Amino acid sequence: MASRKKTLLKVIILGDSSVGKTSLMNQYVNRKFSNQYKATIGADFLTKELTVDDRTVTMQIWDTAGQERFQSLGVAFYRGADCCVLVFDVTAPNTFKSLDSWRDEFLIQASPREPENFPFVLLGNKVDLEPRAISAKRAQQWCQSKNNIPYFETSAKEGLNVEQAFLAIAKNALAQQNSTVDLYNEFPDQIKLTNTQKTSNNGDSCAC
Amino acid sequence: MCDTPFKSPYPHKNTKARHLHQKSDSDESINSETCSTNSNSGSLNDLTIVALFDEQQRLYLQRLKDRDNLCEGFFNCAEQTKLLYDEWEKAVDECIRLRNEVDKKIDDGNEANRSLKNARKMLDEEIKKRKLAEQQRDELQHQIAKFCNAIVKDSRNKLVDDAKEQISNLYTGRMSFGDPDRLSAIKEVNSTGSILSDFSFSRSEDDLDSSRCHHRPNKEWTKRQQTDNLEEPASKKRKSSTSKAVDIGTTETVRATTTLTVSKDGPIKATSIIESVPRSDMEHLAPPDLVFESWGRQEEKVSSQFQDINSNYRQHTFQPKIVVMPNTCSVCEKNIRFSKTALKCKECRLMCHMECRDLMPTPCVPAMNTPSAKKFTGTIADYTPTSPPMVPALIVHCINEIEQRGLNELGIYRIPGSEKDVKGLKEKFLTSRLTPNLKEVDIHAICGCLKDFLRSLTEPLLTQTLWQDFVTAIRSTDPNDVAPALYETISRLPQPNRDTLAFVILHLQKVAQSPECKMPTDNLAKVFGPTIVGYSSGGYSGDPDKLVEESRSIVKVMAHLLNIPGDFWTNFIKVCLTPSTHKLQQTPSTDSLLRPTASRFYTPRSEGRFRKKREGKFFGTPPAYK
Secondary structure (H helix, E strand, C coil), X not given: CHHHHCCEEEEEEECCCCCCHHHHHHHXXXXXXXXXXXXXXXXXXXXXXXXXXXXXXXXXXXXXXXXHHHHHHHHHHHCCCCEEEEEEECCCHHHHHCHHHHHHHHHHHHCCCCHHHCCEEEEEECXXXXXXXXXXXXXXXXXXXXXXXXEEECECCCCECHHHHHHHHHHHHHHHHHHHHHHHXXXXXXXXXXXXXXXXXXXXXXXX | CCCCCCCCHHHHHHHHHHHHHHHCCCCHHHHHHHHHHHXXXXXXXXXXXXXXXXXXXXXXXXXXXXXXXXXXXXXXXXXXXXXXXXXXXXXXXXXHHHHHHHHHHHHHHHHHHHHHHHHHHHHHHHHHHHHHHHHXXXXXXXXXHHHHHHHHHHCCCCCCHHHHHHHHXXXXXXXXXXXXXXXXXXXXXXXXXXXXXXXXXXXXXXXHHHHHHHCCCCHHHHHHHHHHHHHCCCXXXXXXXXXXXXXXXXXXXXXXXXXXXXXXXXXXXXXXXXXXXXXXXXXXXXXXXXXXXXXXXXXXXXXXXXXXXXXHCCCCCEXXXXXXXXXXXXXXXXXXXXXXXXXXXXXCXXXXXXXXXXXXXXXXXXXXXXXXXXXXXXXXXXXXXXXXXXXXXXXXHHHHXXXXXXXXXXXXXXXXXXXXXXXXXXXXXHHCXXXXXXXXXXXXXXXXXXXXXXHHCCCCCCCHHHHHHHHHXXXXXXXXXXXXXXXHHHHCCCHHHHHHHHHHHXXXXXXXXXXXXXXXHHHHHHHHHHHHHCCCCCCCCCCHHHHHHHHHHHHXXXXXXXXXXXXXXXXXXXXXXXXXXXXXXXXXXXXXXXXXXXXXXXXXXXXXXXXXXXXXXXXXXXXXXX
């Protein structure tokens, strides 16, 4: 019942500039890859409907700008995210190194209920390019150290693994949503309010 | 005694002891053991005590003697040790002395090596020069021979005796100028190839110049060389510049400035800058539509020489200084030794070895005000020199390096550098007095440092107060209004902001033009918009919608700024050239241009340009001036 209330999943893509965040999103949503070398302003989002476990969900994918100065802006979009996708470029070691700061930044700004259980997904993009600077093993190790984050190696250019990665993202996001909705249900505040109202009504009737 | 039963040892011993004592003292030593055991027993009498006391005393005396012996031995030992210690100390001293000597020798060796290298370089240069000179000489000889032959053969009858004599003089004069002995003197050295030959490596360029000039028939050349030397005997760098001003239109002047820099052992540089400037007021901002047409023709040349302008527009003002406090050379990052002479730039306070002077990072950017040197953030004015162009050293050096290495780097300024490197580099720039060596640093880290510096200013380059004006300017409905409104707003910027902005934008335009970078104007605008333009409220408050809206305007403003023609921005950067060009205008060089060639020879003022134009045709100009 609760899950049917909200089938909109908010997914945020984060990572350094020029790792291929926009390309990944475009490849997934539009199945297109553009060779244009274009930076993103602020943030942008696309939506895509998909079926997960016989349920139709709308995934809202937020593509953020990797430029340092736009980060102050991106913060506004972090809130209410159901899943955070971290992207790095397997050919650029710096982009891998800054993953930690991206993750921390997200957790601070989005302040999810359970920071340690919040679903992240790591994508190592540009696997079609040579030479590789970050091995799959190293990325997997990082994932293990961060509470077993799922890791996918993708290529936005060739559409490699993109579909699978986003499906996993959707599943993770959905799981997150279900758990938070359950949490909401556990709060008894609303019921108590109506109870007090009833009791007050009773009191009134007594006085009469 | 051993046979006696164990039960009765004491009485037996006691009696024996008593008896012995009575007998004599001499035997006591034998029974001393027995006596001492007796002392432990309960049955003692006076006699035994006395005997025991004597015994003890005797022993005591013996011990004392032993102790004295021991003491003596110990003293001997100590004395020996002392002697050994002294010797050891001497050895250590010797060691230190030897080590110092070795150090000194190594230093000497290094010094010798360095001078050897210099000498080799000079020698090579000289050989090159000589070859050229010889070539020229041969050519001239050939020409003269032909010329003489022609005259003598064809028109001998018509020539007057005087002319004949002159011709023959000329001929012989030329021949003597080509005296093989003089030139082969250097050749000998070359042929031995030995560094130990008695060829003096310390001979300076000037010496060689004048010595070669001696056998030129043209005496004036030599003379001028000498006067030149007399004028600035101590200076190591001679600079002769000329400028000519030709009126072209009613409002514009095209000025050609040739700067010839002759340094003692470095390369000789000649730079020409051709610029057109409005005649009325140099300091005044020239609207781009007023810029003379010749810009179109010269633009490419000027932009290709922009690097030269960059490196020439402010040279270091070196002062020799004897080092007392340990100091580091800002070129090779090695220590400058105590009591050595080093060069210190008056303006930017950088120091370097005498040998490193040519490698000093240029342009010289005067040191910033001391108080802000310790702060990490401030407005741009806290970092800029106080004289125009007011561009912080960090920006100048980073941009110079990026223009040297980064202009074909894909995604320059977009790809982030390692955060650690960026922070480290920035800190080095802002806290140390040295200019960090950028040659080894990752290019993206340098870009990151530049961006980080601009971003961390307390106020963005375009200032908070003018932010709204810039946005209004680009929102103008009529596209023709946009440019004038922007120019007007830019002119209201404080000078440090304006100069820095101009410098950065000129650089970014170059980046945008490089196809390998794949960073056209709109990409650069997205990257630099938030950094240079900034948000109206500092970007940390307000609702997201407003921020998104603002960020789109920001990028538009930046794109417009990047699309303003480079000429407009160059005006701000070139301000610094104005004083020097003014000075040059006052020299009589312009007149000398109009005189007949013969008199031009001897006008010392026009020397620089003259050498450049006429080299090799009238007298062999040292090829170095080419």
